[in-house]
Amino acid sequence: MHSMPGNGISAHDASGATDNTHSPDSGNLADATLLRRITSPADVKALSPNTLNELCREIRTTLLHYGHIHGGHIGSNLGMVEATVALHRVFDSPHDRIVFDVSHQSYVHKMLTGRAAAYLDTNRFGDVTGFTNPDESDHDQFVLGHTGTSISLACGLAKTRNMEGPDSGIGNVVAVIGDGSLSSGVAFEGLNNAAEQGGNLIIILNDNEMSIAGDFGGMYGTLARLRASGGTAQPNLFNAFGLDYRYVEHGNDVDALVAAFEEVRNIDHPVVVHIHTLKGAGYDGEPTSSATRIHPSSNLSHREPWHSDHCNLSDHDPHEGQCEASHWQNPDSAIGKPDDPRKYYGKMAMAALEPRFASEPGLVVISPATPGSNGITHEFRERAGSHYVDTGITESHAVAFAAGIARAGGTPVVATTASFFQRAYDQFFQEMSLNRSRVTVLDFLGGLSGSDNTHSGAYDVAMFANIPGITMLVPTSADEYLAD
Ligand SMILES: Cc1ncc(C[n+]2csc(CCOP(=O)(O)OP(=O)(O)O)c2C)c(N)n1
Numbered sequence: 001m002h003s004m005p006g007n008g009i010s011a012h013d014a015s016g017a018t019d020n021t022h023s024p025d026s027g028n029l030a031d032a033t034l035l036r037r038i039t040s041p042a043d044v045k046a047l048s049p050n051t052l053n054e055l056c057r058e059i060r061t062t063l064l065h066y067g068h069i070h071g072g073h074i075g076s077n078l079g080m081v082e083a084t085v086a087l088h089r090v091f092d093s094p095h096d097r098i099v100f101d102v103s104h105q106s107y108v109h110k111m112l113t114g115r116a117a118a119y120l121d122t123n124r125f126g127d128v129t130g131f132t133n134p135d136e137s138d139h140d141q142f143v144l145g146h147t148g149t150s151i152s153l154a155c156g157l158a159k160t161r162n163m164e165g166p167d168s169g170i171g172n173v174v175a176v177i178g179d180g181s182l183s184s185g186v187a188f189e190g191l192n193n194a195a196e197q198g199g200n201l202i203i204i205l206n207d208n209e210m211s212i213a214g215d216f217g218g219m220y221g222t223l224a225r226l227r228a229s230g231g232t233a234q235p236n237l238f239n240a241f242g243l244d245y246r247y248v249e250h251g252n253d254v255d256a257l258v259a260a261f262e263e264v265r266n267i268d269h270p271v272v273v274h275i276h277t278l279k280g281a282g283y284d285g286e287p288t289s290s291a292t293r294i295h296p297s298s299n300l301s302h303r304e305p306w307h308s309d310h311c312n313l314s315d316h317d318p319h320e321g322q323c324e325a326s327h328w329q330n331p332d333s334a335i336g337k338p339d340d341p342r343k344y345y346g347k348m349a350m351a352a353l354e355p356r357f358a359s360e361p362g363l364v365v366i367s368p369a370t371p372g373s374n375g376i377t378h379e380f381r382e383r384a385g386s387h388y389v390d391t392g393i394t395e396s397h398a399v400a401f402a403a404g405i406a407r408a409g410g411t412p413v414v415a416t417t418a419s420f421f422q423r424a425y426d427q428f429f430q431e432m433s434l435n436r437s438r439v440t441v442l443d444f445l446g447g448l449s450g451s452d453n454t455h456s457g458a459y460d461v462a463m464f465a466n467i468p469g470i471t472m473l474v475p476t477s478a479d480e481y482l483a484d
Pocket residue numbers: 076079102104105145146147177178179180181182206208210211212279307368369370393395420423
């Protein structure tokens with residue numbers, strides 16, 4: 001059991017076992033009396049300080065209930081409950097601009113900005129989208145769904161404020177970015193711009209030690225040492241970019257966060273506030289009163305399913321990311337549990353590649369941080385060893401990396417979702433096409449599909465078809481798929 005101080009939140013049992021504590025009926029939403037009264041951030045500010053924990057408890061119950069019935073990025077949002085309450089307690093949105101990276105963690109923000117009914121009332125669950133959207137609210141700055149751009153967008157908002165002053169109508173500018181999203185190259189471009197630009201810019205780094213799967217990359221050792229040292233370890237990645245830096249160990253303690261955010265509100269230069277949170281906090285039910293926070297750093301794989309759900313949270317396969325019921329039945333599943341098409345075809349591809357590892361040392365499967373949703377199971381990754389590389393959220397790098405492997409005579413297979421490949425257009429063009437690099441690309445969820453506007457694969461044919469030398473195959477059956 002992992003617990004945090006102050007608020008008595010607990011998370012998933014380290015064994016990975018999933019309990020059924022949270023049936024759709026668990027938590028009496030009729031009791032969400034505080035949350036029901038919140039119609040704007042002004043109402044959060046009007047609460048007495050000692051009711052903030054109760055508001056967080058109500059929000060967490062609401063998220064769990066919503067997740068059971070509707071699905072969504074519940075793990076990410078559970079970890080951000082206290083931080084979002086503290087943001088709206090301290091900052092003055094929409095005058096102060098809060099930019100959520102990816103924005104999959106913005107459910108609590110939506111609850112606190114006039115949209116709580118869309119999470120409280122079952123028959124209104126479809127009222128809001130899963131990401132921020134300015135068409136929904138003035139408190140939402142951008143339509144987003146891809147990672148890593150929040151710092152750049154925030155730099156842009158801050159630049160205009162710096163140039164136009166009060167006429168811009170922009171106060172503090174806050175970017176909220178996860179540790180996983182920080183691996184996106186564009187995030188580093190944003191960090192690099194921020195210090196040079198100067199002026200007020202507050203970057204909240206929500207470090208829950210996870211991307212969808214585990215984090216990948218040398219940078220994460222640096223973050224771990226910062227966490228272990230209470231933010232004092234050297235080298236400090238953010239100082240190296242010329243940025244001021246603060247650390248908050250108890251990132252699920254609303255009072256600690258309010259204090260930290262108050263310190264940086266109206267700051268006159270860019271600052272990174274690194275907060276240590278727990279993804280899925282509160283998922284396993286009954287609160288614990290333990291004052292000891294034990295973070296499950298040693299075994300995070302069991303938390304991968306918490307990233308997002310498309311159905312009942314208690315119905316997890318502990319090693320899989322989603323459990324969306326669909327008409328796609330996995331014939332290999334002993335219990336006949338259906339896989340969605342991405343997983344179904346992804347698993348099939350991995351099953352075909354795996355026997356080749358023994359005789360093809362240069363065969364490498366590359367996933368830019370999206371293994372679970374594409375059928376690259378935890379078990380497969382373990383067995384594949386160095387034949388599998390999760391490059392982090394790095395589509396551009398992943399494609400260029402594959403081109404390098406191909407040039408050296410290896411056999412790269414790059415797999416991710418079609419809309420994320422948009423990030424790598426130039427690497428497809430230059431590193432792959434102009435260099436005639438032989439790379440196999442597994443392009444999931446391409447074409448017209450049921451995804452939202454931020455994840456639509458509708459542009460993949462147009463994108464790939466315009467790059468010389470790419471042969472695009474669209475199998476219509478498992479036989480065709482494996483033959484390709
Ligand atoms: C360009 C791009 N690639 C991949 C994804 C898929 N994706 C969505 S969220 C996410 C992980 C984000 O991790 P983190 O920023 O740490 O946030 P957390 O969910 O842990 O709070 C990934 C890989 C994406 N949205 N955009």
